Amino acid sequence: MSPGTLARLAMAGNRTDAARVTLTALSAALATLAGLAALTVLAIEKPPGDAWQHSEQYVNGLLREPGLRGGTAFALVLLTIPVLALAGQSARLGAPARDRRLAALRLAGATPGQVTRIAMLETGLAxxxxxxxxxxxxxxxxxxLHRPDANGQLALPTDVLPWMPAMAAVVLGLPLVAAVATSVMLRRVTTTPLGVFRRAGRTGSPRPWPGLLIGLGVLAAAMVEPIQWALKGARVDWLGIVILIGIFAAVMGVILGTGWISYLAGRVLHRHAPSPAALLAARRLTDDPWASSRTFAALLAAVIIGAGATAxxxxFLLMAQIEREESRAAGYGDDAGPLNSFYLTTMDLVDLAVAVALTIAAAGLLVTLVEGIVSRRRGYAVLVANGVPRATIGASILWQVLAPVVPAVLVALGVGYTIGRLFSGGTGRDGRTPGVPVEQLALLGAGAVVAVLITVGLGVLFLRGNTAVEELRAT
Known part of the structure; x- marks a missing residue:
């Protein structure tokens, strides 16, 4: 099969396929922008002088201070996590119709390898x-955006350009990673002329072993100060590596642990279900508990980062309060100092990034819900034909989403705040410790749950059109 034929077959399809390609391309564009922005921050050259010499051509302290640029770039890279999750969830849109199209290609004489390359090429080109x-x-x-102000300072680092090979690695690496990921996801799929079959994957009920990953993340945060003293003067930034490993382990522990939470929630609902909708949701949760880990991954990651930022x-608020008290005692007035004001402004930017990440994660959740309704439309149509009200099916979808996500969000809040508290030290110069910001944590958790509720409400709007009696003839 020639490359031109492969390309034409990869881009063929209906409106659902076009929507999948569009969402995949949009996700790749957002991830590319975040990656290039991180590279731009790292490309800022150090001005002449000592190691802490500031780049005075920028307005924002995050760009002026060399010690803060690495953290800024890392935050931009973290922003790609919900974007990449959106790309993965978008790839599932219209999966049944794509499966039938791939089966038709096998019937026409295409080999399994050619069918896999077609799917890879579709994702890679998008x-x-x-x-x-x-x-x-x-x-x-x-x-x-290159607009210097009256003092000649820039709001963004538009005066620097990243290293060209690094830019090429981001622009060309993302499509390559997407194509390889598609191949990995298809490793358990067998495409035959009669249809697409998926070999059995995970069997049995989930186990709570992801709690060990959470414990590893908390332990890494608790050992930051001893590690910092033990590795003082080392050439390699082992402390940064330990922090990254700890955060990654905690995030993966919460995400993978959601499968166990989903299974447990399904068992509890099955035993104490207050309605038929809860019974339907319980069966769905126990049959595929890992679906929640895939669906809520980006949302829970954003909640963990947001809870850590709250700590x-x-x-910083405690330090600002101590500075104000010391300033008043010294007769200098009520001034928290420019340093803490800078830190608090920085946290405002972090909160904005978390809000953006939650929005992107909610968009990915909407794609997953709509795809689930469309792919199970024949089963839902059978229920409606047998007398089950559509309201009951809609309520079962709500139970299926909220039963695992509420406890998972609570766990994410606790883990994120604990790690943030350990990293930040949590103790002022006079020995005081900050109180637990219950209101901020509650607002973050409620915001995540409300975003899920809005997403479910929008997804259920597609239920009526996909439960018509005509859908009983769908294949």
Whole structure:
């Protein structure tokens, strides 16, 4: 099969396929922008002088201070996590129709390897188009936003350009990773002329072993100060590596642990179900508890980062309060100092990034819910034909989502705040410790749950059109 034929077959399809390609390209564009922004921050050259010499051409302290640029770039990279999760969830859109199209290609004589390459090429080309769009938006925005103020300072680092090979690695690496990920996801799929079959994957009920990963993350946060003293003067930034490993372990522990939470919630609902809708949800949760880990991964990651940021904000507020008290005692007035004001402003930017991440995660959840309704439309149509009200099916979807997500969000809040409290120290110069910011944590958790509720409400709107009696003839 020639490359041209492969490309034409990869881009063929209906409106659902076009929507999947569009969402994949949009996700790749957003991820490319975040990656290029991180590279731009790292590309800022150190001015002449000592190691702590500031780059005075920038307004924002995050760009001026060399010690803060690494954290800023890391935050931008973290922002790609919900974007990549959205890309993965978008790839599942219209999966039944795509499966039938791949089976038709096998019937026409295509080999299993050719069918896999077609699926890989579809994702790769969509991601490449999105990455090139993101690169174009970055270059155009760089010129449009290069506006020095009256003091000649810049709000963004539009005066530097990342290393060209690094930019090429981001723009070309994302489509390559997307294509390879598609191949990995298809490793358990067998495409035959009669249909697409998935070999059995995980069997049995989930176990609570992801709690060990959470414990590893908390332990890494608790050992930051001893590690810092033990590795003082080392050439390699082992402390940064330990912090990254700890955060990653905690996030993965919460995400993977959601499968166990879903299974447990399904068992509890099955035993104490207050309604038929809860019974339907209980059966769905126990049959596929791992679906919640896939669905809520980006949302829970954003909640963990947001809870950790809340702990840092509480620590900075305590330091600002101590400085004000010391300033009043010395007769200098009520001034918290520019340093703490800078830290609090930085936390405002972190909160904005968390809000953006939650929004992107909610968009991915909406895609997953709509795809689930469309792929199970024949089963739902059978229930409606047998007399089950659509309201009951809609309520079962709500139970299926809320039963695991509420406890998972609570766990994410606790883990994120604990790690943030350990990293920030949580103790002022006079020995005082900040109180637990219950209101901020409650607002973050409620915001995540409300975002899920809004997403479920929008997804259920597709229920009526996909439960018509005509859907009984769907294949």
């Amino acid at each position: 991601s490449l188009a999105g990455a090139l769009t993101g690169l174009a938006a970055y270059l155009v925005g760089r010129n449009l 840092f904000r509480a620590s």
